[in-house]
Amino acid sequence: MQTDALLDRFLAHLAPLDPVAVWAHGSLAGGDYQEGRSDLDLIAVLDGIGPRTVWRLALLHARLRREPLSPLLHCTYLTPTTMEDPARPHLTWAHEELYKRPVTPVTRTELHAFGRVLHGRPPAGLLPPVPDGQLTRFVVRDQRDYWRPALADARLWTRDVWVDLGLLTFARASATLSDGRLISKREALDLLPGLGAPGELVEDIRGRRYGTPVPLGEEWTARRAELTRAYLGPAIDALVASYG
Incomplete structure (x- = not known):
């Protein structure tokens, strides 16, 4: 390899x-x-x-x-x-x-x-253990102070990396906050439909990470950005309200 x-x-x-x-x-x-x-x-x-x-x-x-x-x-x-x-x-x-x-x-x-x-x-x-509560406080802060404000910049969300990381990080944060689990990106992808994420977005990420990526047209890139921002904004707000 x-x-x-x-x-x-x-x-x-x-x-x-x-x-x-x-x-x-x-x-x-x-x-x-x-x-x-x-x-x-x-x-x-x-x-x-x-x-x-x-x-x-x-x-x-x-x-x-x-x-x-x-x-x-x-x-x-x-x-x-x-x-x-x-x-x-x-x-x-x-x-x-x-x-x-x-x-x-x-x-x-x-x-x-x-x-x-x-x-x-x-x-x-060598590495000090993570104290109780530190992980969950960080995850809430990361969603609230980094990912939520980033949704205001529409240009970011035309890029693959922002769509992929934004959605997968949200799913991983949800798992950590709900039951303390650290999950993989594959597990996060499987979790997203149950969290209400649009199926088109989930399959877009799945194809890019585990399938054969295909070139994206401007129309889908723009629609994908709108779908992602429309989903993540309320989803992050609800997550922070529940655990913040």
């Missing part, structure tokens, strides 16, 4: 930095990984991250750019002394650039529940 080859090369390039641990989360760890479509979501723990280490990480990822699937490889870099705060931004390589972002309570819960150890120590030995 190209995925295994890329992970082997990544770990080989990272080895000179002597990582404490490297973990996979998301679909790569949770059993719903689709090669060439799913992101490769990784966490690496290093003893320290100074300016020289940042430069070496940038060079590492630049060397991987020609590898198949490399645009899908995302890695956040933690240190044992900075990983406790879920709101703290950490150096991250994603979308082919370095920037900073937090390791959310969802990711932390995934790592403890089914994180895949690629190197070194397991999450349970």
Whole structure:
């Protein structure tokens, strides 16, 4: 598999930095990984991250750019002394650039529940557990403060990634808030009809993620955006009202 080859090369390039641990989360760890479509979501723990280490990480990822699937490889870099705060931004390589972002309570819960150890120590030995209530508070806040305002920008919802993530993240949030489950994207897709999502949208996502994608015409792209926004707005409002 190209995925295994890329992970082997990544770990080989990272080895000179002597990582404490490297973990996979998301679909790569949770059993719903689709090669060439799913992101490769990784966490690496290093003893320290100074300016020289940042430069070496940038060079590492630049060397991987020609590898198949490399645009899908995302890695956040933690240190044992900075990983406790879920709101703290950490150096991250994603979308082919370095920037900073937090390791959310969802990711932390995934790592403890089914994180895949690629190197070194397991999450349970390093990463603090997610306290009671922190996960649900984050999920409500994410729906209320990120996804709900994003619906105001109609242009975003003409893009596949916004339709897919918007609907699937809502379904996953619904499962987490109703019974504490972390579900896969496949499970979220199966859940959406029962949550009242239009069947056209569900099948659109299913074909793109699990079938053979077909080019979209402008008419369907525009209609899909309207359907998504019309569904998600009231759905998110109801979810937040119930659990916020």
